[in-house]
Amino acid sequence: MSAWLGRRGLGLLRSRPLSGVVEAVGQTPLLRLEKVAREAPSVEVYAKLEFANPGGSVKDRAASRMMLRALEDGRLSSDKILIDSTSGNTGVAYSLFGAALGVRVALVMPSNVSQARKDIARAFGTEIIFSDPMEGSDGAIHLVRKIVEKDPEKYFYPDQYSNPDNPGAHYHGTGAEILDAVGDRITHFVAGIGTSGTIMGTSRRLREHDRPVRCVAVEPSDSLHGLEGLKHLPSSLVPGIHSAAGYDETMRVETEDGWEMADRLASEEALHVGHSSGANVFAAIQIAKRLHERGEGGCVVTIVCDRGDRYFAPMKWERRYVW
Amino acid sequence: METIVRIPTPLRTLTQGADEVAAVGATVADVIADLESKYPGIKDRLCDEKGVRKFINIFVGDEDIRFLEGLKTELKNGDRISIVPAIAGG
Numbered sequence: 001m002s003a004w005l006g007r008r009g010l011g012l013l014r015s016r017p018l019s020g021v022v023e024a025v026g027q028t029p030l031l032r033l034e035k036v037a038r039e040a041p042s043v044e045v046y047a048k049l050e051f052a053n054p055g056g057s058v059k060d061r062a063a064s065r066m067m068l069r070a071l072e073d074g075r076l077s078s079d080k081i082l083i084d085s086t087s088g089n090t091g092v093a094y095s096l097f098g099a100a101l102g103v104r105v106a107l108v109m110p111s112n113v114s115q116a117r118k119d120i121a122r123a124f125g126t127e128i129i130f131s132d133p134m135e136g137s138d139g140a141i142h143l144v145r146k147i148v149e150k151d152p153e154k155y156f157y158p159d160q161y162s163n164p165d166n167p168g169a170h171y172h173g174t175g176a177e178i179l180d181a182v183g184d185r186i187t188h189f190v191a192g193i194g195t196s197g198t199i200m201g202t203s204r205r206l207r208e209h210d211r212p213v214r215c216v217a218v219e220p221s222d223s224l225h226g227l228e229g230l231k232h233l234p235s236s237l238v239p240g241i242h243s244a245a246g247y248d249e250t251m252r253v254e255t256e257d258g259w260e261m262a263d264r265l266a267s268e269e270a271l272h273v274g275h276s277s278g279a280n281v282f283a284a285i286q287i288a289k290r291l292h293e294r295g296e297g298g299c300v301v302t303i304v305c306d307r308g309d310r311y312f313a314p315m316k317w318e319r320r321y322v323w
Numbered sequence: 324m325e326t327i328v329r330i331p332t333p334l335r336t337l338t339q340g341a342d343e344v345a346a347v348g349a350t351v352a353d354v355i356a357d358l359e360s361k362y363p364g365i366k367d368r369l370c371d372e373k374g375v376r377k378f379i380n381i382f383v384g385d386e387d388i389r390f391l392e393g394l395k396t397e398l399k400n401g402d403r404i405s406i407v408p409a410i411a412g413g
Contacts, residue, residue, distance in 0.1 A: 087410040088410070109410075110410050112380070112407050112410065113410055133331075133405075133407050133408075134329055134330070134331045134332065134342065134405065134407065134408075135331075135332055136331065136332055136333075136408055136410060137410055138332065139332075222333075222368075223332075223333035224331070224333040224334060224368055224379070224408055225378065225408075225409060226376075226377065226378020226379070226409045227378075227409065228409045228410050229410070232333075235332075235333055255376075255377075255378050256377075259377065259378070
């Protein structure tokens with residue numbers, strides 16, 4: 001207990017007064033995972049807890065930077081509607097910052113997005129347009145393009161899949177923060193591909209570091225998967241910001257392994273996280289075990305994208321309930 | 324009884340690109356067996372030894388079969404089955 005009370009540095013940083021919710025983005029905690037990584041005791045495994053962002057996910061970083069930069073150079077103003085396609089978390093982030101910055105927001109998402117995320121986005125006053133659940137997130141991308149083409153003056157379309165400010169947020173934020181926290185010790189960085197913003201931007205920053213850092217992208221092993229938020233690139237529209245040269249290796253994770261790790265993170269590390277975070281940590285631990293077996297040691301950093309409660313579905317009896 | 328089954332994008336490689344296919348069966352399990360005979364390999368993508376894979380959502384009309392009778396859910400004339408994938412990316 002005394003060790004916890006004594007660690008004031010982060011406390012001071014996180015308790016500073018803020019003039020707006022946008023300023024609360026970033027500087028997320030980096031947590032050592034000891035229990036789920038116990039089979040690789042010679043390797044440090046860290047998770048960057050992105051659920052500590054004000055919108056509850058890693059997507060706050062990209063959304064806030066895309067919006068602030070567009071407001072700065074006039075692409076976005078209060079007479080335009082921000083519109084984009086999203087599987088949920090980016091939508092929550094746009095909605096939150098839209099309310100904070102006085103920007104109207106409309107989102108296109110597949111209708112099977114979790115109820116929690118629809119409700120959160122709507123709470124900020126956002127309009128939601130549903131696309132066909134059978135077409136997945138690519139269906140939402142096609143639909144948003146059609147809507148914007150019809151009336152381009154009405155909308156600001158950040159296009160998170162092609163906007164350089166998405167990886168830029170991770171270059172200036174996530175990557176720099178990780179180096180600040182672990183410095184020269186880091187040997188590996190692991191992140192899943194959704195838009196690929198996190199892996200592209202963070203890797204670019206880490207590769208500028210004077211010691212080599214191996215950057216590993218995580219993808220679902222199959223096109224039909226349950227790792228919500230992650231993209232199976234071989235069967236998807238490849239994001240404009242993605243380049244396979246931006247990282248060193250791809251690891252493919254089975255849905256069941258990601259789900260099981262998410263459960264273990266809750267019961268063993270007290271981290272109740274979403275399935276994409278489970279997949280990230282599963283991949284990070286595979287790498288840690290590999291390093292441990294080779295006697296190389298190392299320091300593996302990965303991303304916890306959001307909390308598990310964002311995926312709660314109403315139970316059978318609740319679904320009949322009229323609010 | 325013939326049922327229309329809506330196929331999500333990732334499974335259309337098995338159905339020669341079709342987004343809807345017809346299948347026969349009195350229950351969801353029968354329909355999946357019929358799909359397997361027409362499009363070999365599809366059952367494995369949907370089910371494991373314990374039943375429907377946890378991350379696959381099968382709907383009869385607007386109702387998730389988890390909230391009905393699972394694979395034993397009986398079908399009525401005109402029911403439509405949808406296989407809904409999880410959401411990828413961004």
